[in-house]
Amino acid sequence: xxxxxxxxxxxxxxxxxxxxxxxxxxxxxxxxxxxxxxxxxxxxxxxxxxxxxxxxxxxxxxxxxxxxxxxxxxxxxxxxxxxxxxxxxxxxxxxxxxxxxxxxxxxxxxxxxxxxxxxxxxxxxxxxxxxxxxxxxxxxxxxxxxxxxxxxxxxxxxxxxxxxxxxxxxxxxxxxxxxxxxxxxxxxxxxxxxxxxxxxxxxxxxxxxxxxxxxxxxxxxxxxxxxxxxxxxxxxxxxxxxxxxxxxxxxxxxxxxxxxxxxxxxxxxxxxxxxxxxxxxxxxxxxxxxxxxxxxxxxxxxxxxxxxxxxxxxxxxxxxxxxxxxxxxxxxxxxxxxxxxxxxxxxxxxxxxxxxxxxxxxxxxxxxxxxxxxxxx
Amino acid sequence: xxxxxxxxxxxxxxxxxxxxxxxxxxxxxxxxxxxxxxxxxxxxxxxxxxxxxxxxxxxxxxxxxxxxxxxxxxxxxxxxxxxxxxxxxxxxxxxxxxxxxxxxxxxxxxxxxxxxxxxxxxxxxxxxxxxxxxxxxxxxxxxxxxxxxxxxxxxxxxxxxxxxxxxxxxxxxxxxxxxxxxxxxxxxxxxxxxxxxxxxxxxxxxxxxxxxxxxxxxxxxxxxxxxxxxxxxxxxxxxxxxxxxxxxxxxxxxxxxxxxxxxxxxxxxxxxxxxxxxxxxxxxxxxxxxxxxxxxxxxxxxxxxxxxxxxxxxxxx
Numbered sequence: 001x002x003x004x005x006x007x008x009x010x011x012x013x014x015x016x017x018x019x020x021x022x023x024x025x026x027x028x029x030x031x032x033x034x035x036x037x038x039x040x041x042x043x044x045x046x047x048x049x050x051x052x053x054x055x056x057x058x059x060x061x062x063x064x065x066x067x068x069x070x071x072x073x074x075x076x077x078x079x080x081x082x083x084x085x086x087x088x089x090x091x092x093x094x095x096x097x098x099x100x101x102x103x104x105x106x107x108x109x110x111x112x113x114x115x116x117x118x119x120x121x122x123x124x125x126x127x128x129x130x131x132x133x134x135x136x137x138x139x140x141x142x143x144x145x146x147x148x149x150x151x152x153x154x155x156x157x158x159x160x161x162x163x164x165x166x167x168x169x170x171x172x173x174x175x176x177x178x179x180x181x182x183x184x185x186x187x188x189x190x191x192x193x194x195x196x197x198x199x200x201x202x203x204x205x206x207x208x209x210x211x212x213x214x215x216x217x218x219x220x221x222x223x224x225x226x227x228x229x230x231x232x233x234x235x236x237x238x239x240x241x242x243x244x245x246x247x248x249x250x251x252x253x254x255x256x257x258x259x260x261x262x263x264x265x266x267x268x269x270x271x272x273x274x275x276x277x278x279x280x281x282x283x284x285x286x287x288x289x290x291x292x293x294x295x296x297x298x299x300x301x302x303x304x305x306x307x308x309x310x311x312x313x314x315x316x317x318x319x320x321x322x323x324x325x326x327x328x329x330x331x332x333x334x335x336x337x338x339x340x341x342x343x344x345x346x347x348x349x350x351x352x353x354x355x356x357x358x359x360x361x362x363x364x365x366x367x368x369x370x371x372x373x374x375x376x377x
Numbered sequence: 378x379x380x381x382x383x384x385x386x387x388x389x390x391x392x393x394x395x396x397x398x399x400x401x402x403x404x405x406x407x408x409x410x411x412x413x414x415x416x417x418x419x420x421x422x423x424x425x426x427x428x429x430x431x432x433x434x435x436x437x438x439x440x441x442x443x444x445x446x447x448x449x450x451x452x453x454x455x456x457x458x459x460x461x462x463x464x465x466x467x468x469x470x471x472x473x474x475x476x477x478x479x480x481x482x483x484x485x486x487x488x489x490x491x492x493x494x495x496x497x498x499x500x501x502x503x504x505x506x507x508x509x510x511x512x513x514x515x516x517x518x519x520x521x522x523x524x525x526x527x528x529x530x531x532x533x534x535x536x537x538x539x540x541x542x543x544x545x546x547x548x549x550x551x552x553x554x555x556x557x558x559x560x561x562x563x564x565x566x567x568x569x570x571x572x573x574x575x576x577x578x579x580x581x582x583x584x585x586x587x588x589x590x591x592x593x594x595x596x597x598x599x600x601x602x603x604x605x606x607x608x609x610x611x612x613x614x615x616x617x618x619x620x621x622x623x624x625x626x627x628x629x630x631x632x633x634x635x636x637x638x639x640x641x642x643x644x645x646x647x648x649x650x651x652x653x654x655x656x657x658x659x660x661x662x663x664x665x666x667x668x669x670x671x672x673x674x675x676x677x678x679x680x681x682x683x684x685x686x687x688x689x690x691x692x693x694x
Contacts, residue, residue, distance in 0.1 A: 004617055005567040010608055019405065070572065071559075072515070076552035079525035139521055274605040282602035288521055289561040321647065324493035325638035326598055328522050346494035348502070349524035 006052050015039045027053045088161045092366045094355035095342055103297050139291055143302030143317045144333035149359045150301045151182045154258040156364045157299055158226050159191050161256045167199055172255025173225040179264040192222035194362030234265035241286050248294045261301040263318045277322050284326035339367055388437050394427055395434030410438050462630045469507035472692025473676055483632045486623050490637045490649040491665035496674040497636045498522050499694045501592050506531040509554040512589035516557045519598045523557045563599045563614055570621055577629040595636035597650045612654055619658035
């Protein structure tokens with residue numbers, strides 16, 4: 001019964017089946033007015049159904065000899081595509097190192113928090129990972145306790161994506177979706193100023209012998225290129241993700257979406273857990289789709305919750321196992337003594353490693369402690 | 378199954394008298410015909426004026442139905458088919474190959490279940506790089522987790538050191554055999570599988586490099602958004618996806634590898650997602666888990682047609 005495969009509403013499907021149309025071929029030779037009459041629906045609805053059916057059928061006949069399915073790419077082509085993609089730096093060299101250059105486009109990354117007990121005490125020798133050094137993270141989930149620096153990292157990324165191409169950045173704009181209200185414009189201004197100062201310093205250092213070319217960017221320009229959305233409920237969040245499709249086709253130079261935090265509205269007042277799982281998986285798929293189609297990086301910030309397993313309490317990222325499964329990469333932020341550390345928990349191509357970073361007045365920077373080695377797990 | 382009205386062009390016996398008679402009994406399509414009581418229908422046809430025409434019409438529809446089912450096969454033919462076509466592909470990971478006997482079977486649906494970050498995608502990438510040496514592979518990716526660098530790394534490990542150019546050529550040859558497609562909702566996946574079916578039908582005729590492995594990473598992300606609501610559409614889509622994959626595996630001699638995740642069960646233990654209806658669809662199920670902070674993974678058999686369940690092994694990636 002091939003009608004199952006069509007993305008039409010349940011009532012339309014029921015009407016089609018009860019009138020005897022159970023396969024796509026039976027819809028091939030009928031006109032929309034006849035169909036409207038038989039199903040007792042409006043003509044526009046009937047035309048819609050026929051359009052969907054012929055689209056499904058059309059994909060059957062257009063069987064290109066070069067690719068097995070439309071839109072498939074061979075792994076060899078993808079390897080070369082990835083090598084030419086660019087990174088968004090996090091402004092901390094250690095963090096960039098373990099991320100393989102920085103945050104990358106086309107994936108979703110989650111950053112979270114973890115208790116120290118999950119980190120194994122054995123520290124392996126630091127090895128150069130040449131096999132993985134050319135890869136980068138794209139879809140990220142970042143999670144942590146309040147105060148660990150998630151929002152700071154989010155703002156830093158939104159600023160760093162705008163570093164122009166001449167300085168090794170992407171020169172793109174950012175979308176910042178704020179659900180908690182933790183975005184401080186003054187802080188963003190401060191970080192933007194520090195970023196421009198660093199760029200002119202780098203400029204001076206490198207082009208010593210040439211005329212000093214001034215950086216024409218002002219902090220106001222950087223702030224202007226961050227599109228900020230404030231969300232107050234989960235329905236608004238879903239509506240916004242659906243709207244982003246249209247927004248991104250109009251603003252093609254957006255290169256990163258930061259969602260802070262993705263779980264806030266799903267934790268309280270949600271009685272129906274099954275609905276929550278469905279909505280979250282649907283949202284994750286839509287974000288993946290956006291990331292792939294528009295070649296952008298998606299960074300999600302998450303919170304932590306306590307899990308009670310085997311009479312002990314453990315801190316885990318909020319929203320459960322299904323959500324952990326949906327994100328491509330996961331970074332966990334944690335305290336180790338007095339220092340902040342980031343640990344790669346899940347990645348298809350990067351080795352698990354942790355690095356220290358610190359939050360300064362100028363934004364996220366390398367940790368200034370004496371122990372600066374990257375710990376490989 | 379076609380409507381009777383559409384069949385008139387091919388089979389002029391089914392003209393309007395026959396159709397009106399059938400319509401009076403609520404039969405609009407060949408499928409309705411199957412559900413109806415044929416003796417009753419024949420009895421009514423007798424009493425009708427144009428009984429000859431009606432009987433011809435009924436006989437014609439019955440002969441159409443006879444052409445629709447799969448041919449009967451006896452045991453010897455099945456054995457022949459198994460020996461000739463249903464090979465076993467090693468995954469390239471020693472622990473898993475030892476556990477499963479030789480590897481994953483062609484013609485069967487193998488499912489990898491495990492909590493987050495337990496090595497499922499890595500096993501799929503390793504298997505893809507192994508099978509791609511001689512056959513074509515299709516990787517359906519729902520989470521942008523396909524990593525060509527990882528495949529290049531796995532292939533680089535197995536090749537003996539030779540000139541950079543020879544290595545490059547080898548990589549190109551093998552990696553061009555892997556096609557990766559991103560799907561982000563279940564209807565898109567059905568479209569892709571339908572296109573794949575027509576491709577495989579053409580492929581069975583010609584020789585050369587044939588497609589032998591299909592990987593879906595992960596099917597649970599596609600099904601979770603539709604499963605569990607008040608309508609039964611989600612479960613119907615899930616079971617029809619499972620049957621379509623099994624049909625592709627058996628008819629076109631593919632090995633199908635799918636990935637599922639886990640959810641919390643009773644007492645804090647984790648159980649595979651997608652519920653009990655999905656439990657019996659894959660032929661074999663493997664449960665993967667990872668020792669925190671190290672490179673070793675555990676795999677145990679939940680279900681397998683020829684190995685005892687409960688056996689476990691460890692492997693390193």
